[in-house]
Amino acid sequence: MRRIRYTRAGDPSVLELDEAPIPEPGYGEVRVRVMVSGVNPTDWKSRSGGDVAEATVPNHDGAGVVDQLGAGVDGLSVGDHVWVTLAGDGRPASGTAQEFTALPADRVFPLPPGASFDLGASTGIPALTAHRALTVGEDGPARLAPGLLTGRTVLVAGGAGAVGNAAIQLARWAGANVISTVSQEAKARLATAAGAHHVVNYRSPDAIEGIKAVAPDGVDLVVEVAAGANSELDLAVLRTRGTIAIYANDGGRPVDLDVRRNMGLNVRYQFVLLYTVGWGWIASAAADINQAITDGAYRVGEDAGLPLHHYRLEDTSAAHAAVEQSTVGKVLITVNTD
Numbered sequence: 001m002r003r004i005r006y007t008r009a010g011d012p013s014v015l016e017l018d019e020a021p022i023p024e025p026g027y028g029e030v031r032v033r034v035m036v037s038g039v040n041p042t043d044w045k046s047r048s049g050g051d052v053a054e055a056t057v058p059n060h061d062g063a064g065v066v067d068q069l070g071a072g073v074d075g076l077s078v079g080d081h082v083w084v085t086l087a088g089d090g091r092p093a094s095g096t097a098q099e100f101t102a103l104p105a106d107r108v109f110p111l112p113p114g115a116s117f118d119l120g121a122s123t124g125i126p127a128l129t130a131h132r133a134l135t136v137g138e139d140g141p142a143r144l145a146p147g148l149l150t151g152r153t154v155l156v157a158g159g160a161g162a163v164g165n166a167a168i169q170l171a172r173w174a175g176a177n178v179i180s181t182v183s184q185e186a187k188a189r190l191a192t193a194a195g196a197h198h199v200v201n202y203r204s205p206d207a208i209e210g211i212k213a214v215a216p217d218g219v220d221l222v223v224e225v226a227a228g229a230n231s232e233l234d235l236a237v238l239r240t241r242g243t244i245a246i247y248a249n250d251g252g253r254p255v256d257l258d259v260r261r262n263m264g265l266n267v268r269y270q271f272v273l274l275y276t277v278g279w280g281w282i283a284s285a286a287a288d289i290n291q292a293i294t295d296g297a298y299r300v301g302e303d304a305g306l307p308l309h310h311y312r313l314e315d316t317s318a319a320h321a322a323v324e325q326s327t328v329g330k331v332l333i334t335v336n337t338d
Contacts, residue, residue, distance in 0.1 A: 003098030004316045005055045006047055012317035012324070014047065015058065023093070023102040025070035030108045032084060034064040036121035037096040037313075037333040040162070041248075044324045046088075055093070058316070059333070060086050062096030063111060063120025073105045081111040085124030085282070089275055096121075097316050099335055106279045109286045112294045118308060122162070122300045122330045123289060128274055130166035130223065131285040133245035134174070136270040137221040140243070141174075144288045146295075150175035153215045155237065157181050158225040159191030159199065162330055163247060165306045166298070167223040168194040170289070173297035179211055179219070181233075187328065194305030202233060211237045218242060228253030240265050247272040306330050 001022050006014040025031040038061035047058055066080040076082070084107055088095035094103055111120045134154065135141060141148040154171040158164040159180030171178045172195035180196040182188045188199045200210040211219070211233075218239025224230060227246045234244050235258075244267060249255065274282070292298035300306045307329030311319040316333055323331050 001099040002313060003057055004313065005057050007052060007055050009048060009050055009052050011048065012044070012320040015317045015320060017314050017316075020098070022100045025068055025102040027070050028072045028105055029070040029102050030066055030073055030076055030082075030105050031068040031070075031100055031102045032062070032064045032082060032108065033067040033100055034062045034096050034098060034335045035117040036064070037062045037335050038121035038124065039319050039323045039331040039333065040125045041323060042125065044320045047320065053092070057088065057093055057095030057098050057101070058320070059096045060088055061121055061124035062087060062101070062335075063117040063123075064336070066108070067100060070102075076105065076108065076110070081115075081117070081120070082108050083111050083120035083123050084108050085128060086274065097313065097333060097335070106283065109290065112290050115293050118332055119293065119300050121332055122306070122308075123293075123298075125274060126162040127166040127170070127289045127298065128282060128285050129163050129247050129272055130170050131289060132272045132274070132277060132281075133163075133167060133223040133247055133270075134171055134221065136245050136268075136272070137243040138241050138268050140221065143284060144170055144174045145291065146173060146175060148174045152220040153177040153179065153218075155179045155181070155211065155215075155219040155222045155234075156191075156196065157202070157223060157230055158250070159194060159196055160187035160305070160328055161225060162306065164191070164223070164225060165194045165304070168196050168305070169298050170292060172196075173292050173295065177215070179214060181207065181211075181230075190305040190307075190328070192305070193303060202230065208233055208236045221245065223247070226250040226253075228255045231255060231257075235261060235265065235267070238265060238267060241268070243268040243270060245270045245272055300330060308332055310334055
C-alpha cells in the first residue's frame with residue numbers, strides 16, 4: 001500500500017511517499033481502508049517539533065470503509081462507512097495518510113447514512129474539541145442535543161476556523177444564541193453560513209459594545225482560540241459565573257489574569273485538549289455529533305462556512321503547508337478514489 005511517513009522532525013519536506021505492507025488488525029482493532037484523510041494544526045505541530053523515535057504516518061482524522069475486523073470487535077461490520085480520530089495517538093504507524101490503517105475500535109465511529117467521506121474526515125478533532133468546549137459551562141449540559149443550550153448565549157472566537165465552525169454549528173443545533181468574532185468580512189460570511197446569529201469584527205474599536213448589544217445580560221460561554229489576545233474582550237462581555245473554554249492560543253500572546261476581576265465574575269476557565277479527556281467521553285461526544293450529522297445540522301463545504309481544499313496523497317506536504325499557513329477552510333487528502 002502507499003503511505004506518507006516521516007522519520008525526522010522538520011518542515012513539510014520531511015514527508016515522503018513510500019510503500020508498506022497492509023497492516024493486520026490485532027485484538028480489538030479495526031482495519032480501515034482510508035478514503036479521505038483530514039489535516040489539523042496538531043498534525044503539522046507534531047511533525048515539526050520534538051524527537052521522532054520511529055517512522056510516523058501523519059494525520060489523526062480520516063474517513064473510509066471497514067476492511068477487516070480483529071477478534072473481539074463488536075458493533076462494526078466489514079463494509080461500514082466510518083470516521084476515525086486520534087488515529088496516531090501513541091501509535092506512530094497508524095495515521096490516516098495511508099491507504100489502510102489498523103486502529104483500536106474505540107477510535108472508529110459509524111458514518112451516518114448519506115454522509116460523505118469528506119464530512120467524515122472533517123469531523124474528528126474539530127467537532128470533538130467544539131463539543132468539549134460547549135459542555136464545560138457551569139450548570140450547563142454534559143451532552144448536546146436540540147434544546148439543551150436554549151436560553152444560553154455562546155461566543156465563538158474565530159468562527160471561520162474548523163473548530164469555530166464546528167462550535168457554531170453544534171451550538172446552533174443545541175439551541176444557543178450564537179455570536180462569533182472574526183477579523184474580516186470574508187470570514188464573517190463564513191461564520192454566518194455556519195449558523196452564527198450575530199458576527200462581530202474583533203478588530204473594530206466597538207467590538208465589545210457590538211457584543212453587548214446582542215447579549216445585554218452577558219455571554220454564558222466563550223469558545224476561545226486566542227486566549228491571550230482576547231482576554232480583555234472575553235471578560236468585558238462575560239456574565240457572572242460564565243465560562244471561558246480555551247482550546248488554543250493563536251498568536252501566542254501570554255494570558256495575564258487579573259485575579260480580582262476574575263474573582264468578581266466567578267469566572268470558570270476550562271482548558272481543552274482531546275488527548276487526555278478519555279475515550280468514554282469521546283464516545284459520548286461522537287454519538288452527539290453523529291446525531292447532528294443525521295439531523296443535517298453538521299455539514300462541511302462553502303455553504304456550511306467551511307470551504308474544502310483537496311490534495312492527492314502524493315501532495316501531502318503541500319496539504320500540511322496549507323494548514324501551517326492558516327488556509328481558511330478544511331484541508332483534505334484524497335487517499336483512495338475507487
